[in-house]
Amino acid sequence: MNNAFPHESTDCANLPKTIALIGKYHSQEIAESLRMLARYLHERGITVLIEEETARNLVSQLDLRSWASGSFSWLGAHADMAIVLGGDGTMLNAARQLARYRVPLVGVNQGRLGFMTDISRSDMLASMDSLLDGQFVPETRMLLEAEVTRDERLVAAHLALNDVVVDKGAIGRMIEFELFVDGEFIYHLRSDGLIVATSTGSTAYALSANGPILHPQVSAIALVPLCPHSLTNRPILVGDRNEIEIRIVHGIDSRAHFDGQVTVDLKNGDCVRLRRSEYSICLLHPPGHSYFAMLRQKLHWSERPKEH
Known part of the structure; x- marks a missing residue:
């Protein structure tokens, strides 16, 4: 990283x-x-x-x-x-x-x-x-970079300013995935998916999923579960230098969405790895x-x- x-x-x-x-x-x-x-x-x-x-x-x-x-x-x-x-x-x-x-x-x-x-x-x-x-007035906003790997082979790589969303796709069944932060196992979850959002994206899809609003000066990444089967799974904030990995355990039609504009189909065993991008965006207010x-x-x- x-x-x-x-x-x-x-x-x-x-x-x-x-x-x-x-x-x-x-x-x-x-x-x-x-x-x-x-x-x-x-x-x-x-x-x-x-x-x-x-x-x-x-x-x-x-x-x-x-x-x-x-x-x-x-x-x-x-x-x-x-x-x-x-x-x-x-x-x-x-x-x-x-x-x-x-x-x-x-x-x-x-x-x-x-x-x-x-x-x-x-x-x-x-x-x-x-x-x-x-x-x-200039303001710097971070981006996420994400890689999708299948059998240790890179199949897609994209940037996101708002968020990267892994979800159940069109079929409607919950997916199962494992979440890791810096290689440490966090949880195994059955849900509709997971939103990984920047502070910019905290007022987008993550907000509708009861995620926290992050001021742009907060250097953090929000992990917001979508309709988790266990009600004890709550949004988590991690540092902007942490590396996040989502491993698909079971998801017939699961997908990864980048800013809601680019979509990659996922299969069982796929990994979505995310980190802060080396690139940033300057917004002028x-x-x-x-x-x-x-x-x-x-x-x-x-x-x-x-x-x-």
């Missing part, structure tokens, strides 16, 4: 000269926002790049002849920053694709909830002034951003009592 995390950076808020735009596909609202943002950035002297799938899917709604487009790897090599227009799902995909290139991400929320996309569509252009003036204020808004917590 790598304990150095050499790609974690604190200089991700440098003023950008080239900005990549990444949008949710097949959306008229995204096309309009992307057009406005591209023109605004160009007028501010910024070189604008557009992710190729975004360009391909919005080509009928957007005149893209003025802007170069390319793959995520091409964007990673050329962009100083990426602005993601969409919801958290769009942000998750962009984060996994760009993590190794250390490209900071800014989120414009055009989805439903938006725990990671701070800027509303109505405030988009006004917020860009603060961004280009260097007033945004607008001035005045508060994690707890975001939670109050998104989770509809009560407001502060009025003083009499």
Whole structure:
């Protein structure tokens, strides 16, 4: 396991000269926002790049002849920053694709909830002034890297910003698995599955399974059972330098899901090994951003009592 995390950076808020735009596909609202943002950035002297799938899917709604487009790897090599227009799902995909290139991400929320996309569509252009003036606040988020092995042979490897979920699949029967942390046996469990979540993912699927909310500054990994057969199996937090292993004992249709966007079918005897990735993501937040204020808004917590 790598304990150095050499790609974690604190200089991700440098003023950008080239900005990549990444949008949710097949959306008229995204096309309009992307057009406005591209023109605004160009007028501010910024070189604008557009992710190729975004360009391909919005080509009928957007005149893209003025802007170069390319793959995520091409964007990673050329962009100083990426602005993601969409919801958290769009942000998750962009984060996994760009993590190794250390490209900071800014989120414009055009989805439903938006725990990671701070800027509303109505405030988009006004917020860009603060961004280009260097007033945004950087925050580093860890990722998980996971390997699926079968008979000691690697069959899949993926990154996850939110979580890695091992579950029962479509058949509906509980699965059996063994959990190990740093090689130490923790438990043998029959359940619908297990969520392995970062602090970023603690407000996603893990939250609906009664997992704890982890502040982004907490360097921990949450292990949250899904409907365990034994009611004494509770969520556990382990350190971000622990290595986690899930061994499938019995699961006819079990699967591993990475951020809910990539799926790998599992067989009896398969192992899913997880650790903190050497790569991290830098999210840039607008001035005045508060994690707890975001939670109050998104989770509809009560407001502060009025003083009499």
